């Protein structure tokens with residue numbers, strides 16, 4: 440007799456270790472951002488406790504975990520800041536580096552990078568995009 444077992448779908452969020460893993464990634468990510476002279480000024484007056492919390496909640500959603508995000512939309516939070524494509528790429532690089540350093544598997548990293556590409560136009564200031 441053959442027994443077929445339903446494979447329980449495991450989210451990226453659970454695969455990397457849930458809330459604690461996301462928190463560790465966000466900590467490492469913002470440490471890198473704040474150490475980057477091309478980005479640090481943006482965060483000089485930002486409440487980094489709230490900032491880390493918001494990004495952790497957003498990253499949880501992106502990874503298929505619980506949706507408890509209670510912050511503003513990406514466009515609303517970022518459009519007034521005048522962020523350029525170059526700065527966006529730097530931030531994306533720091534996030535990828537943080538996830539890689541923490542041992543996040545390549546397929547999950549690729550999915551996060553795909554989301555970064557999708558939301559770029561919400562974050563980068565319309566006025567700084569060529570042709571926008």
Ligand code: HEM
Pocket residue numbers: 478481482485490493494497509510511512516517520522526527528530531555558562
């Ligand atoms: C890569 C994609 C990005 C994601 C997913 C992201 C995510 C977030 C989130 C969730 C918030 C909090 C929103 C709120 O609840 O108010 C936020 C705020 C902020 N982000 Fe980003 N961010 C990204 C890129 C960037 C970049 C490239 C910069 C600057 C170079 C930046 C600078 C800021 C600043 C300064 C705030 C605080 C704004 C304020 O408090 O008025 N972000 N971001």
